[in-house]
Amino acid sequence: MSGVIDPREPVLTVEHLSMRFGGLLAVNDLSFEVRRGDITALIGPNGAGKTTVFNCITGFYKPTEGRLTLAHADGARHLLERLPNHAVNRRARVARTFQNIRLFSGMTVLENLLVAQHAPLMRASGFTVLGLLGLGGYRAAERAAIERARLWLDRIGLTPRADDPAGDLPYGAQRRLEIARAMCTEPVLLCLDEPAAGLNPRESAELTELLRRIRADGTSVLLIEHDMSVVMEISDHVVVLDYGVKIADGTPGAVRTDPRVVAAYLGVEDEEVEAVEAEVGLVLPSAGAEA
Amino acid sequence: MDVFVQQLINGLTLGAIYGLIAIGYTMVFGIIGMVNFAHGDVFMVSTFIALIGFLILTTWLGVASVAVALLIVLIITMPLTALWGWAIERVAYRPLRGSFRLAPLISAIGVSIFLSNFVQVAQGARNKPTPPMLNGGFTLFERDGYAVTLSYKQCLIMIVTVLLLAGFWYLVQRTAFGRAQRACEQDRRMAALLGIDVDRTISLTFVLGAALAAVAGVLYLLYYGVVSFSDGFVPGVKAFTAAVLGGIGSLPGAVLGGLIIGLIETFWSAYFSIEYKDVAAFSILAIVLIFMPSGILGRAEVEKV
Amino acid sequence: MADAMREGTARGAGLAEILRDAGLYALVTLGLCIPIVSYRTDLSQTSALDLTPRWGVVAGLCGAIFALRLVQRMVLLRRDARRALTPAPRQATEAVDATPNAGQRISGLALPLFLGAALALPLVAALASGGLGPARYWIDLGILILTYVMLGWGLNIVVGLAGLLDLGYVAFYAVGAYTYALLATTFGLSFWLCLPLAGLAAALWGMLLGFPVLRLRGDYLAIVTLAFGEIIRLVLINWVDLTGGSAGISSIPRATFFGIPFTAGPNGFAATFGLSFDAMHRNVFLYYLILALALITNGVTLRLRRLPIGRAWEALREDEIACRSLGINTTTTKLTAFALGAMFGGFAGSFFAVRQGFISPESFNFLESAIILAIVVLGGMGSQVGVAVAAIAMVGGPELLRNLGFLKAVFGEGFDPNEYRLLLFGLAMVAMMVWRPRGLISVRMPSVALTQRRGVSGALVREGHG
Known part of the structure; x- marks a missing residue:
């Protein structure tokens, strides 16, 4: 990613993001940055509002307040909160996966990867008109799309299963396929919602390898993860959320030892929580310790 | 003003009937999430049961009092219609539980087509008029020769509706069945794990919905005095509109929606054009579903990602 | 019906049980026929409604349902018996049958x-x-x-x-x-x-x-x-x-x-x-x-x-x-x-x-x-x-x-099979969804x-x- 601008400038800037559902404030005045070429982890206890942040970034929710700026390497800027849902992927080039895998299970593995290349293929088929008449370069474009799909199939080790329905794959393979599908949209920023959930140690290691490779190829990664070993191993930067508020932000090493993070995660005696919260300056109603 | 009050009375009467049918839609949707498309035709079947029952009582058994005859008809029609509701659920919907989502809807359309044609074959295609019953009424006030009346029929319809709704409300809110039913609405699997007989609860929901539709059927017969095998579709759609307007899944919503639909229909007919009254009903259905799918009293649904 | 069937086989499905089940079906049919089928309303000359009892038709319908259910149970019983001898290659866990049938192969x-x-x-x-x-x-x-x-x-x-x-x-x-x-x-x-x-x-x-x-x-x-x-x-x-x-x-x-x-x-x-x-x-x-x-x-x-x-x-x-x-x-x-x-x-x-x-x-x-x-x-x-x-x-x-002209011979001259077209159509829609x-x-x-x-x-x- 050799841009004309500083490669360390943020690819995603989240400023004062708030999301309210009725009376529930799920995310409260959250600001953080994802730097280009980094793997940034968003962590926090269950219900901290991580997935809500993801849904705001990827256009599924319109945030109540705040600004989400995505900067491309060529200097183009997109305000994500103003884009229609699908344009977040198509124009701003943000791709995502889902906590509960959302593959097109009745379509084959290959078809899943081709659907992800919808926009370029649509252009090649002259928005269906030329393709229907058999004119234009649709065939060549489709071959190129299949090649790209094959490249990703090789990377995730699913080439032999390309013609099997996606729903028949084992769980770990489905997770990898979902990442490959997101990557086929050629994103600038890849958002992964708990990619390691339900994986065995070997699959976890494969995933780490895959993510490193994605980073090396120039795509920035933002991930939500519960598996701390994965987070600590691959993240360049960690943002910790609790009750919709950012409580820590820094390198994995720094975050690990942060007393607020320890309190939020491990759960401590009530008095200690209160002490910690007083220290942090948090005023929360009956913030019970979460195990 | 006089016309307005008269239409208000007419509209509320009609709305009470729609509300009773709407409860069947809303309960079934609440518990198994399907649009019971055949419910309108179950209602139509009940009008025929009521018609034949009434004829047997008055012409063969010589029951002279219309009120007594109606009461007996009501008592007979409810269980007989409920049996239809039960059998339909058992044969056409239960085997499809857990099948793909459109299957029950298509099955329901099949049941609807079957029921209307079954009645057509069994009873003939012609309209069936009843002898006039319960004529007359109270004249509320009269001005410039226009009398605003509240007929005995309308009184009876409103009284029966209110009484039955009260009883029904008690059943759903205060009894073990009601609790089981509400539990199944929230989470069927969990309810089953807690020892609730889900199949039985769903069956009972259909039975209750059909019984209320039967009440509506008796009242409809009384009010209009004529029934036909094709009378299920349009009142069915209107009652479904009522259920959606009130907020599908909400019982008070179904009644409220029924009253609103009844009022809109009568006022539309009185002030605009009677030809387009069904267009109005269908348009409201479309508009409500598109712009406020959670209805007046329903809960808004957040898209789960 | 499927669950009733499974219950049946579990209990050993004696003939008596099958008969009772078919009887139950006939009984429900009887209930459904009252009074829609049992009394036919017709407009008389004075445009009032006349009632004609038709208990014969009701009996026929109940009998037909009884017989159909009996046959169905018998067939299922025999099929289950056959299946019990040859172990199924795969236990179907879903209602949806995924194995391709003849129609799909051709x-x-x-x-x-x-x-x-x-x-x-x-x-x-x-x-x-x-x-x-x-x-x-x-x-x-x-x-x-x-x-x-x-x-x-x-x-x-x-x-x-x-x-x-x-x-x-x-x-x-x-x-x-x-x-x-x-x-x-x-x-x-x-x-x-x-x-x-x-x-x-x-x-x-x-x-x-x-x-x-x-x-x-x-x-x-x-x-x-x-x-x-x-x-x-x-x-x-x-x-x-x-x-x-x-x-x-x-x-x-x-x-x-x-x-x-x-x-x-x-x-x-x-x-x-x-x-x-x-x-x-x-x-x-x-x-x-x-x-x-x-x-x-x-x-x-x-x-x-x-x-x-x-x-x-x-x-x-x-x-x-x-x-x-x-x-x-x-x-x-x-x-x-x-x-x-x-x-x-x-x-x-x-x-x-x-x-x-x-x-x-x-x-x-x-x-x-x-x-x-x-x-x-x-x-x-x-x-x-x-x-x-x-x-x-x-x-x-x-x-x-x-x-099907022979149907007229069975049900009498007044029988018009075309009347039953949509009725059967509705039934077929339900049956195909179940099947x-x-x-x-x-x-x-x-x-x-x-x-x-x-x-x-x-x-x-x-x-x-x-």
Whole structure:
């Protein structure tokens, strides 16, 4: 990613993001940055509002307040909160996966990867008109799309299963396929919602390898993860959320030892929580310790 | 003003009937999430049961009092219609539980087509008029020769509706069945794990919905005095509109929606054009579903990602 | 019924138990027959209602249900006994049967086979019944079936591929028919000019009606489209100035052979081609016309499936949220499905108008939508061959009933099998949902393959989310 601008400038800037559902404030005045070429982890206890942040970034929710700026390497800027849902992927080039895998299970593995290349293929088929008449370069474009799909199939080790329905794959393979599908949209920023959930140690290691490779190829990664070993191993930067508020932000090493993070995660005696919260300056109603 | 009050009375009467049918839609949707498309035709079947029952009582058994005859008809029609509701659920919907989502809807359309044609074959295609019953009424006030009346029929319809709704409300809110039913609405699997007989609860929901539709059927017969095998579709759609307007899944919503639909229909007919009254009903259905799918009293649904 | 069956086998299913079960069925039937079947109401001379008891019919019905249930239980019992001897290779955990049946295995051969049969039908019918005149029944039936095949294929784009449940499809059929009828009767435009116009008008209506309903899902979408279909029909009835109201539009110009009328005169089709005049020439022409239209629909659909738009439709059926996350504009994707499906409905509608020469709102009621939808679902959503088979079964099947003369011998002269057509149709819809909810052909063929194209079991294919 050799841009004309500083490669360390943020690819995603989240400023004062708030999301309210009725009376529930799920995310409260959250600001953080994802730097280009980094793997940034968003962590926090269950219900901290991580997935809500993801849904705001990827256009599924319109945030109540705040600004989400995505900067491309060529200097183009997109305000994500103003884009229609699908344009977040198509124009701003943000791709995502889902906590509960959302593959097109009745379509084959290959078809899943081709659907992800919808926009370029649509252009090649002259928005269906030329393709229907058999004119234009649709065939060549489709071959190129299949090649790209094959490249990703090789990377995730699913080439032999390309013609099997996606729903028949084992769980770990489905997770990898979902990442490959997101990557086929050629994103600038890849958002992964708990990619390691339900994986065995070997699959976890494969995933780490895959993510490193994605980073090396120039795509920035933002991930939500519960598996701390994965987070600590691959993240360049960690943002910790609790009750919709950012409580820590820094390198994995720094975050690990942060007393607020320890309190939020491990759960401590009530008095200690209160002490910690007083220290942090948090005023929360009956913030019970979460195990 | 006089016309307005008269239409208000007419509209509320009609709305009470729609509300009773709407409860069947809303309960079934609440518990198994399907649009019971055949419910309108179950209602139509009940009008025929009521018609034949009434004829047997008055012409063969010589029951002279219309009120007594109606009461007996009501008592007979409810269980007989409920049996239809039960059998339909058992044969056409239960085997499809857990099948793909459109299957029950298509099955329901099949049941609807079957029921209307079954009645057509069994009873003939012609309209069936009843002898006039319960004529007359109270004249509320009269001005410039226009009398605003509240007929005995309308009184009876409103009284029966209110009484039955009260009883029904008690059943759903205060009894073990009601609790089981509400539990199944929230989470069927969990309810089953807690020892609730889900199949039985769903069956009972259909039975209750059909019984209320039967009440509506008796009242409809009384009010209009004529029934036909094709009378299920349009009142069915209107009652479904009522259920959606009130907020599908909400019982008070179904009644409220029924009253609103009844009022809109009568006022539309009185002030605009009677030809387009069904267009109005269908348009409201479309508009409500598109712009406020959670209805007046329903809960808004957040898209789960 | 399935659960009752399993309970039965668990208890050892003695004969007594089976008898009791069948008896229960008969008892419920008895309850359902009271009083709808047991007393028939008829208008008497004084326009009051007379009651006629018909307990004989009730007894017959109860007996029939008893016997049917008994046979069903017996058959199931024997099948279970046989299965118990040979262990099942795979325990079916789902209600959906994923193993391909005979119909699915031959589906590769089916298309050319159907095509051959369809092309040869007029000739075969004429030879078999000795002339075009006597073959009229078969050719007209062929036209009717092909019209539904075409409508089924058109709706298949919307329901089968894009997973959008449309219960108002008949509205577009009506738009096509009225567009042709009005253009032809008021401006005297020819059929060949009107055909594309009718398709365009229907597509336009498809977009107009499709736009507001895009946010809706599943059942709600179905109900709104139903409402739209009914609104269009009611407007057709009530807007008398334009549409002629319930009376409809008559004397619509008949089909010509690309400008040459099918008349006996010297400029007619027969004279031009040196044939002796036969009124059936027009029917044969109409037959091949609808066959061509249907094949175009099929060809376009098959082609679309291999284009990105077709894949996007199927992806939409599988998971709309994932589609949006991949940058697919679900709004335009749904709209194109609606518009294209509507367009083919419009073509079929203008064909209907030119064939009948008369149209009225009665031809476009909800039942038609239900029949077309049933054809798509019975065929197996998304399967072209399945839709064709289903159309033949659903439209041709009831015709068989008409010819079963022996039924009159059983039930007496007054028995008209045609009365029972829709009743059986409704029952068939329920039965097919219970028996094969995924349709006749429940295997999805992938649109593209790296090495080998293998069918995807219907159990994996998700339903329309909306």
